Amino acid sequence: MQPAYSVIFFTSASGMGYGLLILLGVLAPAEMIPDDRTFGLVSLGIALGAVTFGLVSSMWHLGHPERVLLAYTQWRSSWLSREGVLATVTYAPAGLFAIGWIGIGEVVGFWGVCGLAAAVLAGFTVYSTGMIYASLRPIPAWCNRWVVPVYLSLALFTGALWLNAIRLLFGHPAADASLVVVATLLLSVSLKWAYWRYLDGARAGSTPETATGLGSIGKVRLLDPPRTQTTYVTQEMGYRVARRHAAKLRRYASVLLFALPFVLTLATVATHPWIAAGAAVAAALSGSVGVVVERWLFFAEAKHVVTLYHGAEAA
Amino acid sequence: MTSLPREPGPKKLGLVIDLDTCVGCHACAVSCKEWNTGGVAAPLTDLDPYGADPVGVWFNRVHAYEAGDGMGGRTVHFPRSCLHCDEPACVSVCPTGASYKREDDGIVLVDEDLCIGCKLCSWACPYGAREYDGDAGVMKKCTLCIDRIYNENLPEPERVPACVTACPTSARHFGDLGDPDSPVSRLVAERGGRDLMPELGYRPVNKYLPPRPTRGGTDSAERGADPLPPEPESGGGRFLRWLDATLSR
Ligand code: SF4
Ligand code: SF4
Numbered sequence: 001m002q003p004a005y006s007v008i009f010f011t012s013a014s015g016m017g018y019g020l021l022i023l024l025g026v027l028a029p030a031e032m033i034p035d036d037r038t039f040g041l042v043s044l045g046i047a048l049g050a051v052t053f054g055l056v057s058s059m060w061h062l063g064h065p066e067r068v069l070l071a072y073t074q075w076r077s078s079w080l081s082r083e084g085v086l087a088t089v090t091y092a093p094a095g096l097f098a099i100g101w102i103g104i105g106e107v108v109g110f111w112g113v114c115g116l117a118a119a120v121l122a123g124f125t126v127y128s129t130g131m132i133y134a135s136l137r138p139i140p141a142w143c144n145r146w147v148v149p150v151y152l153s154l155a156l157f158t159g160a161l162w163l164n165a166i167r168l169l170f171g172h173p174a175a176d177a178s179l180v181v182v183a184t185l186l187l188s189v190s191l192k193w194a195y196w197r198y199l200d201g202a203r204a205g206s207t208p209e210t211a212t213g214l215g216s217i218g219k220v221r222l223l224d225p226p227r228t229q230t231t232y233v234t235q236e237m238g239y240r241v242a243r244r245h246a247a248k249l250r251r252y253a254s255v256l257l258f259a260l261p262f263v264l265t266l267a268t269v270a271t272h273p274w275i276a277a278g279a280a281v282a283a284a285l286s287g288s289v290g291v292v293v294e295r296w297l298f299f300a301e302a303k304h305v306v307t308l309y310h311g312a313e314a315a
Numbered sequence: 316m317t318s319l320p321r322e323p324g325p326k327k328l329g330l331v332i333d334l335d336t337c338v339g340c341h342a343c344a345v346s347c348k349e350w351n352t353g354g355v356a357a358p359l360t361d362l363d364p365y366g367a368d369p370v371g372v373w374f375n376r377v378h379a380y381e382a383g384d385g386m387g388g389r390t391v392h393f394p395r396s397c398l399h400c401d402e403p404a405c406v407s408v409c410p411t412g413a414s415y416k417r418e419d420d421g422i423v424l425v426d427e428d429l430c431i432g433c434k435l436c437s438w439a440c441p442y443g444a445r446e447y448d449g450d451a452g453v454m455k456k457c458t459l460c461i462d463r464i465y466n467e468n469l470p471e472p473e474r475v476p477a478c479v480t481a482c483p484t485s486a487r488h489f490g491d492l493g494d495p496d497s498p499v500s501r502l503v504a505e506r507g508g509r510d511l512m513p514e515l516g517y518r519p520v521n522k523y524l525p526p527r528p529t530r531g532g533t534d535s536a537e538r539g540a541d542p543l544p545p546e547p548e549s550g551g552g553r554f555l556r557w558l559d560a561t562l563s564r
Contacts, residue, residue, distance in 0.1 A: 001438070061433075061434075062431050062432050062433055062452075063430070063431065063432020063433075063447070063449075063451070063452025063453055064430065064431045064432050064452050064453065065431070067411070067429070067430075067431045068431060070410075070411035070412065070413075070429055070431060071410040071411050071431060071433070072410075073410075073411060073412050074317040074318075074409060074410050074411060074412050076318050077317045077318040077319075077406075077407040077408075077409075078317055078407060078408050078409055078410045079408070080408060080409075080410040080433065080435055081410035081411075084410065132408075132435070135404075135408070136404070136408075136438055136439055137404065137439075137441070137515050137516070137517075138438070138439065138440065138441040138515065139438065205514055205515075206441075206512050206514060206515065208380070210511075210512050210513070210514060211511060211512050212380055212382070212391070212393060212511065212523075213509035213510070213511055213523050213525060214334075214380060214382040214389075214391055214525065214526075215382075216525065217382035217383040217387065217388070217389055217391075217525075217526070218382055218383025218384055218387065218388060219382070219383065219384070220380050220381070220382045221380060221381045221382075222378065222379075222380055223379040223380055223381045223390060224339075224378065224379035225378065226344070226376035226377050226378045226395070227376065229368055229369055229370055230368075230370060231370060231373070231376075231446065232370070232372070232437070232446045232447045232449075233437070233443040233446060235370075236434070236437065236438075236447070237437075237438075237443070304438070304441075305441045305512065305515070306440070306441060306442065306443035309378060309395060309442075309443060310443075
């Protein structure tokens with residue numbers, strides 16, 4: 001699949017934002033993070049800012065962005081519509097939570113419930129993002145049980161990296177702050193690794209023989225394509241650049257997304273507070289670039305069954 | 316409404332394509348383009364049409380495949396367009412309601428005034444039937460010539476999709492595949508009409524009739540080992556060699 005940059009930025013940025021919102025909405029009412037108002041302003045600001053940036057960037061690739069309100073109408077059938085509705089609804093409790101925390105300095109009671117509600121809705125929003133991909137049967141690399149868990153865990157993990165960076169910049173003790181990072185990192189590594197293993201081992205469900213119905217005659221090969229130039233379908237669905245470099249790109253993604261943040265996060269524990277804060281910020285930046293590479297690869301590695309009509313041997 | 320019709324009517328209009336008779340002349344594709352660039356989904360935009368790298372919207376495209384090997388092998392011309400599926404995920408993924416499946420006749424359409432151009436429907440179609448018009452910013456697809464088949468301004472025999480009228484070998488048949496007694500359904504039953512990629516569960520309405528077996532059977536393993544017919548003794552030239560090969564089948 002042709003990687004759509006607006007979608008890559010959208011899912012990376014809003015994933016991180018929602019992950020951070022989930023952590024704040026749960027940890028603050030549970031009084032597991034300080035309820036300092038400036039900290040609330042900065043952390044909620046980054047979370048909601050990233051979410052909003054992501055949502056806006058997702059509209060860049062639309063043919064008719066001015067009609068975007070129509071996308072709220074089909075939530076009964078469409079995961080894309082559900083994602084839009086949930087993303088918008090999330091702003092309500094998130095806004096109240098922000099008023100309580102930043103305006104009034106309260107993160108428990110009613111305001112805490114708002115935080116929890118924002119966390120739950122944010123979780124469902126990321127879930128529906130994953131389901132948009134996981135429900136596309138023509139793309140086996142997306143339509144499998146690993147996709148949604150990977151989306152959810154990477155949202156939490158990248159959110160945790162930023163939470164950690166902000167906390168260390170505010171001078172919170174490094175050891176307990178980094179715990180969430182390490183936990184979500186281990187979860188994400190295992191899920192992403194399982195996803196890649198699944199991809200490498202997956203048997204093609206569709207073949208040129210099933211696509212043409214000519215399997216009873218014998219093996220089917222493309223003799224003449226129906227075009228002299230590329231078409232929308234071959235451009236959008238037949239993207240192959242990254243598949244040739246998949247192994248290398250997986251290594252880059254793993255280093256940026258997992259290995260570097262892991263080492264840097266460990267480095268936060270035993271050093272001077274300012275070095276610790278620097279390391280945590282570097283970890284967050286590395287993780288954010290890493291997740292963009294991971295998303296790019298998620299597209300570029302995915303094969304669409306329509307390529308079978310255009311000469312692919314398996315999909 | 317992108318939910319699928321809860322109580323779909325009995326009527327399922329669609330095409331039956333005979334892969335035995337299709338000669339791959341592309342008349343259907345050209346006639347489709349010609350009619351529809353002036354029809355409901357008009358225009359079928361072409362970008363850079365006379366330049367080095369033209370790209371444009373077509374609803375119907377004709378591939379050619381080789382199937383099997385040796386004497387049992389076949390060259391098969393293969394027109395591909397929207398199959399007006401019974402389980403069209405292209406419709407249910409659409410966030411705006413632009414894509415829909417008609418209750419009355421099962422035709423899958425895009426309402427271009429509602430389309431935001433998110434392209435998700437084209438990802439959801441296994442058959443490559445949806446082509447995005449980057450110029451108009453909306454998705455386009457085969458309408459089964461909705462503006463012909465119900466068009467009372469056309470003489471009755473012309474109320475069929477443009478591709479069907481254009482086909483010089485009558486390889487394309489239009490009709491109601493929901494009615495088991497319709498001529499198209501009987502054709503499918505007689506000739507063992509097939510679904511494309513049935514494993515994906517889209518339940519296409521359009522069917523493809525497989526090529527009839529070649530004379531002497533289609534077992535490519537057996538036939539493939541046949542030696543080439545001997546050269547005619549007189550030397551003869553191309554035509555005679557062809558004649559000889561044909562006669563000695
Ligand atoms: S062929 Fe593709 S566009 Fe047509 S109904 Fe089926 S899934 Fe939808
Ligand atoms: S491109 Fe248009 S028709 Fe297709 S899913 Fe998006 S809004 Fe619906």
